[in-house]
Amino acid sequence: MNTGGAPGDHSGAGLADASQRSLMRQILWVTGVTLSGFSILQFLSGHPWFATLELLASSVLLWGAWRIIRVENLTPWIYLYLLPTFSFLIYIIVMPDASATAFVWVYTIPLLSYLLLGKVRGFLLTTPFVVVAVTLYLQRFQIPQSAAGLIDLGNALLCGVLVMVFVHLYESRRAAAHTQLKRLAQIDALTGVANRGSFQNALERSIQDAQRRESRLVLVILDVDHFKEVNDRWGHDAGDMALRHICDCLQQRLRVTDSLGRLGGEEFGLLLRDISRAEAEPLVQSLREKIASSKMQYGHQLIPLSATFGLAEWPTDSLAADELYRCADKRLYQGKQLGRNRVIVHDDLYADLAPD
Ligand SMILES: Nc1nc2c(ncn2[C@@H]2O[C@H](COP(=O)(O)OP(=O)(O)OP(=O)(O)O)[C@@H](O)[C@H]2O)c(=O)[nH]1
Numbered sequence: 001m002n003t004g005g006a007p008g009d010h011s012g013a014g015l016a017d018a019s020q021r022s023l024m025r026q027i028l029w030v031t032g033v034t035l036s037g038f039s040i041l042q043f044l045s046g047h048p049w050f051a052t053l054e055l056l057a058s059s060v061l062l063w064g065a066w067r068i069i070r071v072e073n074l075t076p077w078i079y080l081y082l083l084p085t086f087s088f089l090i091y092i093i094v095m096p097d098a099s100a101t102a103f104v105w106v107y108t109i110p111l112l113s114y115l116l117l118g119k120v121r122g123f124l125l126t127t128p129f130v131v132v133a134v135t136l137y138l139q140r141f142q143i144p145q146s147a148a149g150l151i152d153l154g155n156a157l158l159c160g161v162l163v164m165v166f167v168h169l170y171e172s173r174r175a176a177a178h179t180q181l182k183r184l185a186q187i188d189a190l191t192g193v194a195n196r197g198s199f200q201n202a203l204e205r206s207i208q209d210a211q212r213r214e215s216r217l218v219l220v221i222l223d224v225d226h227f228k229e230v231n232d233r234w235g236h237d238a239g240d241m242a243l244r245h246i247c248d249c250l251q252q253r254l255r256v257t258d259s260l261g262r263l264g265g266e267e268f269g270l271l272l273r274d275i276s277r278a279e280a281e282p283l284v285q286s287l288r289e290k291i292a293s294s295k296m297q298y299g300h301q302l303i304p305l306s307a308t309f310g311l312a313e314w315p316t317d318s319l320a321a322d323e324l325y326r327c328a329d330k331r332l333y334q335g336k337q338l339g340r341n342r343v344i345v346h347d348d349l350y351a352d353l354a355p356d
Contacts, residue, residue: 017074024078024116025068031085032061057088078116085112086129094136103156106133110164114171122171126164134160188262190240191247199261199269203321206259206273207314218280220270221328222287222309225340227266230303238298242305245296253287277313277345284309284343292341306341308332 039054064081071077089105092098109129114122134157144150186198194202203219210217224230224246231239243266250260250270259271270287272280288309295302310332318324331344338344 020116021069021074024074024081025065027112027116028061028065028068028081032058032065035061057084082112082116082125086125090129090133090136093133094140098140100141103133103137106130106137107160107163109133110167114167119168119171119175123168130160130164191244191262193247193251193268194259194261196261196263199259199263199271200321202259202261203269203271203325206271207319207321207324210273210314215274216276217314218272218275218277219312219314219324219328220272220280220284220309221263221325221332222268222270222307223332223336224266225306225308225336230305234298234301234303238303241298242296242303245294246291246305246307249290249294250287253283253290277311277316280311280313281343281345284311284345288341288343308335308340309343310335311343311345 035054035058039051039058042048042054043051061081064077068074068077086109089109092102092105106129110122110126113126116122117125144153186194188195206217209215224242227239227242230242243262246268247260247262250268254260254270254272257273259269259273261269261271263269270284272283275283288307292304292306295304297303310328310330312318312324312328312331314324317327331347334347335342335344
């Protein structure tokens with residue numbers, strides 16, 4: 001059973017969009033400002049055309065830094081930045097009066113790629129550029145014949161390889177930690193089902209999906225009856241165990257497309273997709289009976305539990321998620337007033353089935 005996560009939830013490579021956008025902005029600023037500094041140096045060393053070119057490129061980068069926050073799709077902008085930048089870095093290795101130390105700029109290729117594109121796309125972009133850079137470097141400066149020259153070359157190449165390996169390892173662990181954190185932020189620590197926030201997101205997305213497919217869905221809110229007594233009589237641990245027990249009972253009967261979430265305290269939400277109120281009612285009645293009939297084993301004691309359920313159907317009860325929620329909650333409250341351990345499916349109270 002799905003516990004809140006809905007289809008279409010892509011974690012994506014690299015950093016999350018908002019922080020990736022601000023990171024991209026900072027990178028554009030830094031490279032823009034650095035390049036304008038270099039253009040002054042080029043001008044002073046007698047290369048006015050190259051200086052003008054760098055100044056133009058720097059203006060484009062600074063304009064990009066201002067614009068990047070508002071662009072809709074960030075990915076093309078990232079490639080638009082990385083491809084010319086990497087090509088330029090390779091050019092400065094092979095340009096006529098290039099210094100052998102210009103090769104150190106190649107080390108920034110894996111850093112920028114992994115930072116902006118994540119592990120897989122970062123690796124795919126880094127590899128060809130680094131291979132081309134090393135090949136051109138060796139052609140341009142020839143393989144040294146002396147031991148000292150070979151050591152210098154070995155240092156430069158080995159350092160490049162290690163930078164790539166370290167960045168790859170770092171990004172793999174960062175991406176795994178990000179996925180784990182994201183998962184933990186969406187689940188309720190006690191029961192392992194979706195927490196309130198991710199259940200509400202699932203409800204919003206399911207409504208949009210039902211709207212698109214002209215389907216129906218049912219929102220159920222349930223609250224454990226006299227739960228305070230469970231805590232008072234058997235202790236808080238028994239109360240915690242009762243909450244997990246109720247989740248188990250619910251999960252055993254739900255379909256994979258349904259969602260279960262803990263809305264707070266002893267209140268839970270169920271999202272039954274592609275189902276009408278009439279079809280949902282027997283299912284919810286069976287859930288109620290299952291909870292009421294399976295006493296929870298706590299040590300040598302059996303603790304009786306029951307819950308009251310309120311149902312609301314989309315789109316007949318309301319089109320909006322918050323109104324649908326209020327409707328189900330109101331019926332749950334009516335169920336509590338009528339004596340608990342029952343399912344209320346609509347506002348006509350006398351039409352609802354009373355248990356037992
Ligand atoms: N063990 C445990 N108890 C909790 C947790 N969250 C809330 N509670 C307790 O749940 C109890 C809820 O009590 P009430 O709101 O009075 O509800 P109730 O006793 O179930 O009564 P009705 O809902 O009217 O049937 C309180 O005693 C809370 O302390 C939790 O995570 N674990």
